[in-house]
Amino acid sequence: MAGLKKQVFVGTFISSKSPKELDYQHDTIVCVDGEGRIVKVDTEGGSTEQIGKRLRETLNWELSDVDVHIAKPGQFFFPGFVGECYSPRFPRKTLTETPDSHVHASQYPNVGIFGKTTLLDWLEKYTFPLESSLKDLSKAKRVYGSCVRRTLSHGTTTAAYYATIDVAATNLLADLCLEIGQRALVGRVCMDNPDMCPSYYRDESVEEGLEKTKQTIRHVQKIDPEFKLVSPVLTPRFAPTCSSDSMKGLAKIQKELDLPVQTHVSENEGEVELVAKLFPESESYTQLYDDCGLLTARTILAHAIHLTEAEAKLIAQRGSKISHCPCSNSSLTSGSARVRWLWDKGITVGLGTDMSGGYSPSILEAARQAALVSRHVAMGMDEEKERSKLTVEEVLYLATRGGAEVVGLADRIGGFEEGMEWDAQLIGLGSVDENGLAEDDGNVNVFGWETWEEKIAKWLFNGDDRNVKRVWVRGRTVHVR
Amino acid sequence: MAGLKKQVFVGTFISSKSPKELDYQHDTIVCVDGEGRIVKVDTEGGSTEQIGKRLRETLNWELSDVDVHIAKPGQFFFPGFVGECYSPRFPRKTLTETPDSHVHASQYPNVGIFGKTTLLDWLEKYTFPLESSLKDLSKAKRVYGSCVRRTLSHGTTTAAYYATIDVAATNLLADLCLEIGQRALVGRVCMDNPDMCPSYYRDESVEEGLEKTKQTIRHVQKIDPEFKLVSPVLTPRFAPTCSSDSMKGLAKIQKELDLPVQTHVSENEGEVELVAKLFPESESYTQLYDDCGLLTARTILAHAIHLTEAEAKLIAQRGSKISHCPCSNSSLTSGSARVRWLWDKGITVGLGTDMSGGYSPSILEAARQAALVSRHVAMGMDEEKERSKLTVEEVLYLATRGGAEVVGLADRIGGFEEGMEWDAQLIGLGSVDENGLAEDDGNVNVFGWETWEEKIAKWLFNGDDRNVKRVWVRGRTVHVR
Numbered sequence A, B: 001m002a003g004l005k006k007q008v009f010v011g012t013f014i015s016s017k018s019p020k021e022l023d024y025q026h027d028t029i030v031c032v033d034g035e036g037r038i039v040k041v042d043t044e045g046g047s048t049e050q051i052g053k054r055l056r057e058t059l060n061w062e063l064s065d066v067d068v069h070i071a072k073p074g075q076f077f078f079p080g081f082v083g084e085c086y087s088p089r090f091p092r093k094t095l096t097e098t099p100d101s102h103v104h105a106s107q108y109p110n111v112g113i114f115g116k117t118t119l120l121d122w123l124e125k126y127t128f129p130l131e132s133s134l135k136d137l138s139k140a141k142r143v144y145g146s147c148v149r150r151t152l153s154h155g156t157t158t159a160a161y162y163a164t165i166d167v168a169a170t171n172l173l174a175d176l177c178l179e180i181g182q183r184a185l186v187g188r189v190c191m192d193n194p195d196m197c198p199s200y201y202r203d204e205s206v207e208e209g210l211e212k213t214k215q216t217i218r219h220v221q222k223i224d225p226e227f228k229l230v231s232p233v234l235t236p237r238f239a240p241t242c243s244s245d246s247m248k249g250l251a252k253i254q255k256e257l258d259l260p261v262q263t264h265v266s267e268n269e270g271e272v273e274l275v276a277k278l279f280p281e282s283e284s285y286t287q288l289y290d291d292c293g294l295l296t297a298r299t300i301l302a303h304a305i306h307l308t309e310a311e312a313k314l315i316a317q318r319g320s321k322i323s324h325c326p327c328s329n330s331s332l333t334s335g336s337a338r339v340r341w342l343w344d345k346g347i348t349v350g351l352g353t354d355m356s357g358g359y360s361p362s363i364l365e366a367a368r369q370a371a372l373v374s375r376h377v378a379m380g381m382d383e384e385k386e387r388s389k390l391t392v393e394e395v396l397y398l399a400t401r402g403g404a405e406v407v408g409l410a411d412r413i414g415g416f417e418e419g420m421e422w423d424a425q426l427i428g429l430g431s432v433d434e435n436g437l438a439e440d441d442g443n444v445n446v447f448g449w450e451t452w453e454e455k456i457a458k459w460l461f462n463g464d465d466r467n468v469k470r471v472w473v474r475g476r477t478v479h480v481r
Helices: A048-059 A105-110 A119-133 A137-153 A167-180 A206-223 A244-257 A269-278 A285-291 A309-318 A326-331 A339-344 A363-379 A392-406 A452-462 B048-059 B105-110 B119-133 B137-153 B167-180 B206-223 B244-257 B269-278 B285-291 B309-318 B326-331 B339-344 B363-379 B392-406 B452-462
Strands: A007-018 A021-032 A038-042 A067-070 A076-079 A081-085 A156-162 A183-187 A230-232 A261-265 A299-303 A321-324 A349-352 A424-427 A468-473 A476-480 B007-018 B021-032 B038-042 B067-070 B076-079 B081-085 B156-162 B183-187 B230-232 B261-265 B299-303 B321-324 B349-352 B424-427 B468-473 B476-480
Touching: A007 A392, A007 A452, A021 A048, A021 A392, A021 A452, A038 A048, A076 A392, A081 A137, A081 A363, A081 A392, A105 A119, A105 A137, A105 A156, A137 A156, A137 A167, A137 A468, A137 A476, A156 A167, A156 A392, A156 A468, A167 A183, A167 A206, A167 A230, A183 A206, A206 A230, A206 A244, A244 A261, A244 A285, A261 A285, A269 A285, A285 A299, A285 A309, A321 A339, A321 A392, A326 A363, A326 B363, A339 A349, A339 A363, A349 A363, A349 A392, A363 A392, A363 A452, A363 B326, A392 A452, B007 B392, B007 B452, B021 B048, B021 B392, B021 B452, B038 B048, B076 B392, B081 B137, B081 B363, B081 B392, B105 B119, B105 B137, B105 B156, B137 B156, B137 B167, B137 B468, B137 B476, B156 B167, B156 B392, B156 B468, B167 B183, B167 B206, B167 B230, B183 B206, B206 B230, B206 B244, B244 B285, B261 B285, B269 B285, B285 B299, B285 B309, B321 B339, B321 B392, B326 B363, B339 B349, B339 B363, B349 B363, B349 B392, B363 B392, B363 B452, B392 B452
Parallel strands: A007 A067, A007 A076, A081 A156, A081 A349, A156 A183, A183 A230, A261 A299, A299 A321, A321 A349, B007 B067, B007 B076, B081 B156, B081 B349, B156 B183, B183 B230, B261 B299, B299 B321, B321 B349
Antiparallel strands: A007 A021, A021 A038, A076 A424, A424 A468, A468 A476, B007 B021, B021 B038, B076 B424, B424 B468, B468 B476
C-alpha cells in the first residue's frame, strides 16, 4: 500500500455534508499522499502555475512529481460507496441475495434466483448447498473474485462480507480483498444450532466454532496487521442458527479484541416468532443479542424491519448500527424498514445489498430502492406520510457517510475532508447530441440544461456501473472502465 | 419495410406460453419472410444439410438466399418488449417519468428528476414547461430521437407514446418511429380545461383540440397508411385536464375510425377526489370515461391503482386494458396497483415505464418493479399474501404478451408463433471464468451450473440494455450492440 505516487485530483467533488445536503465543490483540488491520505483540499482554483506554486508552498510538492487526475467536463468525484454485503440468512421468502454494507459474498452466484421458495426452503434449497460447496477453494476463488470485482465496478469501496463457515475459504476472501484492493470486513459465519442448520453445514460445537473464528481472525491479523484495508468481523449468522453459548463466546472475543460484529435482526415476522420460541428467556430478538453481550457500539444489525419501540430504544442506547437492505426486503416480502423512524430514535443507518437476498450488487441500486421503499412506508401511513420519504440527498448519505458510520470508519472514509483516506469514484454521465444520439453507453442522458442537483438525481435513478469510470481505495486505483 | 431479405434464426427461443409458464424451445429454427412475418417454426434440428432440405421442401427457400442468424451458446431469442410510455400526467408526487407501454416521450429528459414536488407542483415545475418547449422541432428531434433509440436499446419493440399538444412535434415523433423502426402508438395530448392547464400549454377550445388531433391522425395515415408500424392513438391526457365535450368529441372520432385510446385513471387518491369534484354527475372516475364514450375495448388505462370493485367490473365489461406502471407508482408514492386482483376480474394488463413518472426507460426494469410492487401489495394483506406475488414468468408475460394485448396487437406480436411478426431481441448473458473475471460487460454473471429457469431469473433481476445484443421489429434490425 505504501509507496504510491502522490496524486492530485482536479475538478468537481460532490459529497454529503449532512443527510439533508450535498456539498458541491467545483474547481477544487484534492491532494492525496503516498499512503492514500487526503492531505489538502484546495478550492482556490487558478492557473496551473498558481496551483503548482501553492502545492510547493503548502505541501512542498512539485507538480512534476505527482500524478494528476483531471475530471472531464461533466464528470465528478464522489466518495466510494460503503455497504453491508452478507452471506445467507434464514428468513428468505421469495427472491435471492447479492453484496456490500451487507453482502453474503458466498451467495453471489445466486443473485436473482429464489423462485417461489419461502423461509427454510430457500436456505435449504439454494443457500446452504452453495455456501457449503465453497469449501472447494477453486470455486471460492471464482465466486469471491467475481463478487469483489463486481462490487468495486459499482463503486463499492468498502464492503462488510459474510463468507461461509469454512476457514480456508473465508481467509481466501480476505486475501482477495487485500490483493484486488477493496476495503472489507470479512466474517466467518458462525452457526452451530443442530436443530436449525443442516448436518453437512454447521459448526460441530461451540468450541469448534469459536476456534475456527479465531483462526480467521489470526489470518487477517497476519495479512493486514493494522487493519489498513481488511478487518475481521465476528459473524453469528443470526440467532436461530446459533446457540446462546456460541453467541456469548463471540461476545467474549469481541470484548477482548474490540472487533466489529455483524448479524441479522428482525427481518421477517416468522423469524421474530421463531426467535421468541427458541429463546423464551429473552424479552425480544434485540434483547437476546444484548443478553448475550453482542449488542455493542461496533455491532451491525441487518434489516431491523419489525422492531418494537423498546428494541429500537435499546439499539440506540447501545449505539449499535443498522444496515438497511431495501432490495432484499422487498424481494423476499420481508417488510419495509422505517429509516426515518430509526433516524428519529438516534440510530445510525447504512445500506446493504444483502446479496443474494437482494438481487443487485450495486449500492446505488440499494440507494434507489431505499427511496422507493420509503415511499411504500409512506403509503401505509396516515400521518407523517411526506416525512417518511427519503430524498435523493438522504439516500446518497446512507450510501456513503451512513455506511462509513455503520462499519466504524466514519473518521477515515465517506467524504473528502483532509485527513480522510482517498476512497472515491469518478462518475461520468452521458450527454445527448442534436440528433438524440447518446455519446456514452450508460443510461443517464444529460441534455445540457440540467442543474447539478438534477444531474445527481438522474444518476441516482438511472446510473449503473457504466457511469463509474474509475475507483480508488486508499489512493490505489482498483477499477478502471 | 417490404423487400427485406428472408431470414432464418437458429438457437434457443424463449417466450410466454401463459402467464404461468415460459416456453423454452432449443435447437429451433424460425423462418421470417421479406415482410417480417414468421412463416415457419421448425423444431426438428439436424445438420445444416437436413435443415436446408426441409427449407427447400416446405418453403421453397434456398439456404444460400437467406440471412442466417445463429444465437451463440447461452444466448436466446426473446419477444420484444411492449410497453406504454406516456407523457405528463397530473398526479405526480415525488419522483419523475420515462417511456414504453406507457411512455411520455416528451418527458424523457426529465427521468429521475422530481425532487420533493407533489401533484400540481410537478406538472407545473417540470412537466408542462418541458412539454411546451418541444414545439421547437430541433429540440423535439433531440428528445424524441433519444427516447426512441434508448427504449429500442432496452428491447422495447412497441411503445405507446404520449407526445405533446403540438401537432408538428407529434408528427415528428411518428416520423422518427417509422424511420428508426420502432412499432408505436403515437398520441397528440389533448387538454383543454383552462382551470387545470396553464395558459401557455393547452388547447384553446374543444374544436381546436379535435381539429389538431385529426391533423396528427391524417399525418400518420399518410406516412403509414396500413398502420404497419405506426398508429395514431387518441390521447385525452386525463379527465382533470379535459372538458367532457372534448372527451366526447374524441369518443366520436374513436367510433368513426376505430382507433385506440390512451389515458390515465385512478393514479392517486387526490386525483380521484379531484375528478369527483370536477365531474359530480359521474359515479366514479371510470364511469366518467364510460359516460363520455371513452371506455372501449381499445382503451388503455394507465395506473388504475385505487379502483373500486364497481370500477374494475365496468372496465372488465367494456374490455378496456390496463397499463401497470410500478416504477412510477412507487416513485410518486401513488400506491401499489393490484395486478392479481385485476387479473382475477378478467382484465388484461400490460406494463408501462411511464417516463418520466417512472425513472427508467426499460420494460425489463418495469417487470422487475412489478415483481417488487406485488410483494409490497402482499405485505399489506392478511390473506392471499402469497397469491398476490407475481412470479418471474408472470412479469415477463406482462412485458410481452400482456403488453401486446393491451395495445391490441396480440395476434401480431408478443410470441414466436407462425403468422406473427418478428419483433424480437437476442439476449446474451455474461459468463464468469475460473478467476471470477466476467467475460461480458453486463451485470448478469452466469457461472455455468444454472438451469435455464435460473438464467432467466438472473436476467430479469440484473439484466439491462447490455444484455440486448440485437433488436428486430417486423424483421428489420433496429438496434445492434
